[in-house]
Amino acid sequence: MLLPSPQQLRYLVALADHGHFGRAAAACAVTQSTLSAGLIALERQLAAGLLERGTAVKRPVFTPLGLELVARARTALAALEAVAETAAIARDPLSGPLRLGIIPTISPFLLPRLMPALRQAYPRLRLWLREDLTERLVAGLDAGKLDLLILALPAAGNMETLPLAEDAFHLALPRGHHLAARDPVPISALSGERLLLLEDGHCLRDHAEAACGLPRNLAATAEEGFSATSLHTLVQMVAGGLGVTLLPQLAIHGGILGDAPVDIRRLSGAATPGRMLALAWRPRSPRAAEFAGLAPTVAVALG
Amino acid sequence: MLLPSPQQLRYLVALADHGHFGRAAAACAVTQSTLSAGLIALERQLAAGLLERGTAVKRPVFTPLGLELVARARTALAALEAVAETAAIARDPLSGPLRLGIIPTISPFLLPRLMPALRQAYPRLRLWLREDLTERLVAGLDAGKLDLLILALPAAGNMETLPLAEDAFHLALPRGHHLAARDPVPISALSGERLLLLEDGHCLRDHAEAACGLPRNLAATAEEGFSATSLHTLVQMVAGGLGVTLLPQLAIHGGILGDAPVDIRRLSGAATPGRMLALAWRPRSPRAAEFAGLAPTVAVALG
DNA sequence: GAGCATGATCGATGGAACCGATTGAAACCT
DNA sequence: AGGTTTCAATCGGTTCCATCGATCATGCTC
Structure with a gap:
């Protein structure tokens, strides 16, 4: 199975958190163009519509599937962080x-x-x-x-x-x-x-x-x-x-x-x-x- | 936080499953050199020893931390798969x-x-x-x-x-x-x-x-x-x-x-x-x- | 000691991620 | 109505890194 990249999932979560492409991009420390392209690539890879396109008004609007995927992306990112965190703690317990x-x-x-x-x-x-x-x-x-x-x-x-x-x-x-x-x-x-x-x-x-x-x-x-x-x-x-x-x-x-x-x-x-x-x-x-x-x-x- | 790449986690899990660099690499559809380099990069990025190096005899030996990380890597990969699977199911429910x-x-x-x-x-x-x-x-x-x-x-x-x-x-x-x-x-x-x-x-x-x-x-x-x-x-x-x-x-x-x-x-x-x-x-x-x-x-x- | 299996290392390369600039479209203001 | 602002999508160019194929180092077997 082709897995989504963590980076793209981060874009997705950041957009859900900020409700704004530019601010979400800033939060991810990338440019708006990068985040926008990343989300489009994610949609294409999953072959699924995540955002209501076209009717774009003031704020990005997620599809029901998009919201579901945001939640799953959060848990997936947390699981990845747990890997890194486990290693960090083994390296230097009870610090930080x-x-x-x-x-x-x-x-x-x-x-x-x-x-x-x-x-x-x-x-x-x-x-x-x-x-x-x-x-x-x-x-x-x-x-x-x-x-x-x-x-x-x-x-x-x-x-x-x-x-x-x-x-x-x-x-x-x-x-x-x-x-x-x-x-x-x-x-x-x-x-x-x-x-x-x-x-x-x-x-x-x-x-x-x-x-x-x-x-x-x-x-x-x-x-x-x-x-x-x-x-x-x-x-x-x-x-x-x-x-x-x-x-x-x-x-x-x-x-x-x-x-x-x-x-x-x-x-x-x-x-x-x-x-x-x-x-x-x-x-x-x-x-x-x-x-x-x-x-x-x-x-x-x-x- | 710098996240480990899913690919490297796959290498880690595959090595744990197969107990052999070459076979694990084949299971990941990459060459042995790629898998080996990937695991070394993962160790360096996490600043943690995952494998008992040097005493390498017949089979790769994991450190206790390595085993712990294998388990966490499995759950992280499963969470990533869940993202992709959710999208796939929305696209075409009750099939496959x-x-x-x-x-x-x-x-x-x-x-x-x-x-x-x-x-x-x-x-x-x-x-x-x-x-x-x-x-x-x-x-x-x-x-x-x-x-x-x-x-x-x-x-x-x-x-x-x-x-x-x-x-x-x-x-x-x-x-x-x-x-x-x-x-x-x-x-x-x-x-x-x-x-x-x-x-x-x-x-x-x-x-x-x-x-x-x-x-x-x-x-x-x-x-x-x-x-x-x-x-x-x-x-x-x-x-x-x-x-x-x-x-x-x-x-x-x-x-x-x-x-x-x-x-x-x-x-x-x-x-x-x-x-x-x-x-x-x-x-x-x-x-x-x-x-x-x-x-x-x-x-x-x-x- | 020759032969073999295994894992690490090296140089080259193609593709992916990213940036900056620009375009297109909608909303807002006067 | 027309000008302005805001926002997201797109485009071309650059950098970087995962991967490959080949080679090297090591330890076991016979």
């Missing part, structure tokens, strides 16, 4: 740019310890960071805008995960709260309390609800329409006596309490309540082995 | 070679009706047939040796499936059997009977056991170490009074009984006992839409 996504309930407690450790262990690693909710990180991973995630399981998405460490949930109480007399506090004892959690979208909220056996999204927020947007504000709300909350061990260990008048108690229940911190990457990523090599360093920084 | 796998409990009852219908509807389709157990068909599909399967669900494997028609199980009894007095016969009434099934490996056995609520692989065989290898022999064993069995509607409709002294009764139970006949193909196959277009013709042939 790495786009890392971290969820907000891990980031502030991990990064201050992780970054220096990584700088020392892998000085040639150029780390780009993005903090966001799990859902958006996974979308970024899928779209190829992120290479590696640090998140909490269980999490939905098409990715390979590598568990790092269990992160237990503890109960945070306003000082003097009657539950503080018990340690550990059985989860069932929380049923009468006002449980404060992060606003919807944070996986910590889902995991905490699951740990308490609550149906999803039914935990109380402090007031209607007002919910905590970070663990730090959540702690302040608990300190203010608005309710109780669950805090991950990682955050407590990271000093989130400060001087706030909040007491911490262990929890007991059917299963140990908590979440699993993990690395995640695209399935069959060329850098999978590389990422797995990072796991010990991250695990140490998790404490 | 199609390698079809069918399980033995469908094949003899479907093909006599399906083949003429396909020949008439798609005269340019060149159909290659393979009859085998589900497991081996799925393996062939994965390996790219088959394009399309006709099988019975539920079935395990990495594939997209398109349900065609329900195929109900009926009870086959030796003439004069006491259960023949009832119609339908409740599944629970089978518990005292000797239930004959196909030998292990046939999905029909698994599905029939599931329909009867039996744990897997516990149905009786006629004698220890002797089990039926086809539905036709199974019918003869029932006719001989060795026990009872379940037959799919498709087989009965296909005339499997002939003149054998066997009575057929409907079955009743919690769920309608039966299996789902379906088409199956590789996920994201360029020909997915094409295959789905075959479904009506196959469904009609199923009766």
Whole structure:
């Protein structure tokens, strides 16, 4: 079978991305004439119409087949890149740019310890960071805008995960709260309390609800329409006596309490309540082995 | 990023397949010098050692990285082929070679009706047939040796499936059997009977056991170490009074009984006992839409 | 040690990819 | 309506590289 040239596929993808011959050509670092001729050659070779010719108005219009081929061209180019990338990584592992996504309930407690450790262990690693909710990180991973995630399981998405460490949930109480007399506090004892959690979208909220056996999204927020947007504000709300909350061990260990008048108690229940911190990457990523090599360093920084 | 050329990747894959420079070159329709130079250029471009040079004795020896890259090169080439194939199919759907796998409990009852219908509807389709157990068909599909399967669900494997028609199980009894007095016969009434099934490996056995609520692989065989290898022999064993069995509607409709002294009764139970006949193909196959277009013709042939 | 098989190397060549300039056509502005 | 702008297709000329055929180097076999 006669294969299309990668260069021509690049032209096709670039045209789809930019919607303009000249700009697409510039993005490919060729002249417009080259790109135009390349696409015509591709159409001729595939014996298929990719663009609506003749009715040319302002923007190039793809045929349905053209759009389908754009998508397939993207995956083919990605597969070719994977070949080159695999070789590049074998040549020089854990160096170069790495786009890392971290969820907000891990980031502030991990990064201050992780970054220096990584700088020392892998000085040639150029780390780009993005903090966001799990859902958006996974979308970024899928779209190829992120290479590696640090998140909490269980999490939905098409990715390979590598568990790092269990992160237990503890109960945070306003000082003097009657539950503080018990340690550990059985989860069932929380049923009468006002449980404060992060606003919807944070996986910590889902995991905490699951740990308490609550149906999803039914935990109380402090007031209607007002919910905590970070663990730090959540702690302040608990300190203010608005309710109780669950805090991950990682955050407590990271000093989130400060001087706030909040007491911490262990929890007991059917299963140990908590979440699993993990690395995640695209399935069959060329850098999978590389990422797995990072796991010990991250695990140490998790404490 | 500088991409490797498809041609060089073909050289790499061909060398891995043939284990010999000369034969690999012949398979690529180039001279040995061209292939050799191409691989050296690839090594230089990727700045990676793919072959154990110097110690070259009888056969080329790949480095671990080389083997990894061979695998990635295969997927990259397959992705490029998918681009070309998508265009070819759009140009001329349902023509050319199609390698079809069918399980033995469908094949003899479907093909006599399906083949003429396909020949008439798609005269340019060149159909290659393979009859085998589900497991081996799925393996062939994965390996790219088959394009399309006709099988019975539920079935395990990495594939997209398109349900065609329900195929109900009926009870086959030796003439004069006491259960023949009832119609339908409740599944629970089978518990005292000797239930004959196909030998292990046939999905029909698994599905029939599931329909009867039996744990897997516990149905009786006629004698220890002797089990039926086809539905036709199974019918003869029932006719001989060795026990009872379940037959799919498709087989009965296909005339499997002939003149054998066997009575057929409907079955009743919690769920309608039966299996789902379906088409199956590789996920994201360029020909997915094409295959789905075959479904009506196959469904009609199923009766 | 002669003979053979295998893979690397070399010089020549044809074709493909590319560029810069130009043309042709449609849309926009006044 | 007419001039202007924008955009894609086309053309001629140049460069570069994959390929070929032939030769060389090496290690195994008899």
